[in-house]
Amino acid sequence: MAGRLMEESVFKDLAKLGKYLGDTARLMVGQPDYDAYVQHTRLKHPDRTPMTYEEFFRDRQEARFGGAVGKCC
Amino acid sequence: MKKVLPHLGWAAFGIIGAICLAFVALSRGETINALWVVTAAVGIYIAAYRFYGLFIAHKVLAVDPTRMTPAVKHNDGLDYVPTNRHVLFGHHFAAIAGAGPLVGPVLAAQMGYLPGLLWIVAGVVLAGAVQDFMVLFVSSRRDGRSLGDLIKSELGPVPGMIALFGTFLIMVIILAVLAMIVVKALAESPWGTFTVAATIPIAIFMGIYMRYIRPGRIGEISIVGFILLIGSILLGGKVAADPYWAAMFTFTGVELTWLLIGYGFIAASLPVWLLLAPRDYLSTFLKIGTIIGLAIGIVFVAPEMHMPHMTQFVDGTGPVWSGNLFPFLFITIACGAVSGFHALISSGTTPKLLDNEKHAAFIGYGGMLMESFVAVMALVAASVIDPGVYFAMNSPAALIGKDAVEVAAKISQWGFVITPDVLLQTASDVGEHTIISRAGGAPTLAVGMAHILHQVIGGKAMMAFWYHFAILFEALFILTAVDAGTRAGRFMLQDLLGAFVPAFKRTDRLVPNMIGTGLCVAAWGYILYQGVVDPLGGINTLWPLFGVANQMLAAVALILCTVVLFKMKRERYAWVTILPTVWLLACTLTAGWQKIFDASPKVAFLANAARFSAAAERGEVLAPATSMAQMQQVIFNQYLDAALCGLFMIVVLSVLVYGARACWIARASSKPTSHESAYEALPEGSVSA
Structure with missing residues (x-):
């Protein structure tokens, strides 16, 4: 019983780690978490329709290079 | 006792670091293992983070974990x-x-690894780290x-404008220097030039894929891009x-300069999704992966x-760059120790994503x-x-000649014994x-990296691969920086x-945009060109x-x-920033x-201009x-560099004067005067671990 619980929590931790790594890789290139965006919009702005993932992706791509200094030496 | 024990654990890292550093500093053997250097650095970092x-x-700063951050306050998911x-x-x-922390230490290694470390x-x-954090x-x-904006609101509009102008000039210099690193790495190297050129169609393919074929799928296409x-x-x-093909991809430095200038203009004018963004993905992942590797x-x-722990060139007579250890070592190693550019990042996207001040x-x-x-790793690779x-x-x-025999003789004379065969063999090893x-x-970094990595994967036969991998890795993110920097500039x-x-x-209009891009490319392109034709190698100047x-x-x-700090009425701690400021100003x-x-x-610059003027008169x-005519051009360039340098000094001195004035006024005030946004408490439940 305890072994199974532990196994489950290891898998849970691994899944969490995987998500962190994916999120980190995406944010490194300027793409924030899409699910968080959708959740935020639904929760705080129920009157708005959240962008689709494709729209969101393009919006963030434009924003990353749309003026501010994004890169260092 | 409960409070002391964890401190002892952290302090142990510092002690280990200090012991390793002492070993590195006092070691007088022929060689020293790089692990001593790495352990010294890491131990000190951990202790410094925990304590300082x-x-x-x-x-x-008295960070307040209950204070709402902009990320929470303005949360828009974007x-x-x-x-x-x-x-x-x-x-x-x-x-x-970026390239800064990689190149600076390599150049600084001419004085030996110890001063740089x-x-x-x-x-x-x-x-x-103090600057980035604060x-x-x-x-x-x-x-x-x-x-x-921050300078404008805390120091006044005039220093704000001056700082903005200074930042633009710095941007131009950075782009020129970065582009020059690429030119120097690719000149007369068909292998390097071909691989770097190939990144353009690869990136465009990735861009089209992410736009039209499977929109927004970064992961899968980045893997395909990496394999390509x-x-x-x-x-x-x-x-x-x-x-036949080698001749097609062999260019001189000047030819590459023109290619890069043309590339910079076109790349900065294209839509971002086509070339810039996909290459940014590749270069970012490759950069992080290579650093870990x-x-x-x-x-x-x-x-x-x-490399000796210290060479005779601490006296300022070094061939790579001239000038004494003080002050030139401290500006040669820029980004790895302190980099003003990071202030732009720390006041850019990062604060908008911070979930809690703590x-x-x-x-x-x-x-x-x-x-x-x-x-530190770059310094190790060079050493x-x-x-x-x-x-x-x-x-x-101009100093060592061009022929392997002549070069080996000259460098052996300096005390670094080398045979012409080793020079030829190394060249052939790396292809x-x-x-x-x-x-x-x-x-140099690429040779150092190849030297390390071929011992992990591939052996001697893979050395040329690793050399060009390292060149590609650097050129890729430098080109991304040139492209993104030209846009930002x-x-x-x-x-x-x-x-x-x-x-x-009107940044949405074509004509102002074209003029803006053109002026920006012309500015860094001109400086790049004069650096490339410089007989002392350009690095020495730029x-x-x-x-x-x-x-x-x-x-x-x-x-x-x-x-x-003064405006927050925390001036008793202001030595934390004044100390590094004074050192940097010095x-x-x-x-x-x-x-x-x-x-x-x-x-x-002026003495060199005078030397050319005197020769021209004769x-x-x-x-x-x-x-x-070219003599006149060289003289003009020397004056231009001197003027740029003078301009930077004026920028920093005027900000200093305005800063001192602001501190003085803040000190006289009896209550805090900083322009913080008003305190709002973090909503319940978001005060997380």
Whole structure:
């Protein structure tokens, strides 16, 4: 019983780690978490329709290079 | 007792670091293992973070975990997103890490590894990480506003404008220097040129895929892109071996300069999704992957460092760059110890993603420690190769000649015994025609990395692959920086010019955009060109100019932080920023002064201009000029460089005056006067671990 619980929590931790790594890789290139965006919009702005993932992706791509200094030496 | 024990654990890291550093400093053997250097640095970083970083957080700034951050306040899921601190750490580190921390330490290795190591470690702990962290804090308390805005609101509109102007000039110098590193690495190298050129169609393919075929699928296409990159490195070897194709991809430095200028203009005008964004994905992932790979490689191989701990060139007579240890070492190693440019990142995207103030130290201070570690690895890579090879690669042809026999004789005379065979063999190992006078840092780093990585994967046969992998890795993110930087420079320029001609502010219009892009490319292109034709290798001229500019921006950012501390009525802790500010001002102003007015033409622009003028009067033509008109051009360039250097000094001095004034006024006031956004408590439940 305890072994199974532990196994489950290891898998849970691994899944969490995987998500962190994916999120980190995406944010490194300027793409924030899409699910968080959708959740935020639904929760705080129920009157708005959240962008689709494709729209969101393009919006963030434009924003990353749309003026501010994004890169260092 | 409960309170003391954990401290002892942290202190142990510092003690281990200090012991290793002492061993490195006192070791007088022929070689020393690189692990000593790496352990020394890491031990000191950990202790410094725990004790100094958190001291700044808790005592100096008094971060408030209950205070709402801009990410929470303005959360829109897009620009402002409360982000897990580990995820944000990765984002921040990827944004600050670039070519700077890789190239500076390689160039600094001409004085031996010890002076560079000491400055990298001391500089980051006391200056660089302090700056990154504090600017992040200051910006986060002001809705994530940019450095220029922060200076404007805390010091006044005039210093704000001056700082903006200074930032634009620094941008131009950085782009020129970065582009020059690529030119120096690719000149007369068909293998390198082919692989780097191949990244353009690869990126465009990725861009189209992500736009139309499977929109937004970054992961899968980045893997495909990576495989294609590796393929292009392998194919590059075949290209270089084939006489017909090799000739197609062999360019001189001047030809590459023109290609890069044309590339810069076109790339900065294309839509971002087509070329810039996909290459940014490739270069970012490759950069992070390579940094991790190199760290594993160093630990796994535990290479011996052959560079002496200190060379005779600490006296300022070095062939790679001229000038004494003070001040020039401290501006040559720019980004790895302290980099003003990071202030732009710390007041850019990062503060808009910070979920809680208490994580600012981990991200700002910790991120910069990581960058410093990259600099230490670059120093290691430059020091594991034969010192004779190092000096052959980094000395200009004007000093050592062009033929392997001549070069080996000259460098052996300096005390770094090397045979012509070793020079030829090294070149053939890495698949190049020659390794002589390949200044700029990138080729040396690539040889060092190949030296380490081939011992992990592939053996001797893979050395050429790893060399070109390293060149590609650097060129890829430098080209991304050139492209993104030209765009950013254009926005800055339009912003600046817009203050006088409002039509320029229209960043959605084609004509102002074209003019903005053109002016920006012309500015860095001109400086790049004069650097490439410089007989002393260009690095000697441009790298110090870049270093002075970058460290001066750091001084400006630290002056801002000092002013903010005074305005918060926390001036009793202001020594935390005043100390590094004074040091940076001492280094940069001395270096700037010497670059302009020193008597030696090797160091100073004006003395060199005078040397050319005197020769012109006698009717002599000095290299690199081949005609009187070119002589005049060289003289003009020297004056231009001197003027730029002078301008930087004026920028930093005027910000200093305004900063001192602001501190004075704040001190007289009885209550805090900083322009923070009003305190709002974090909503219940979001005060997380």
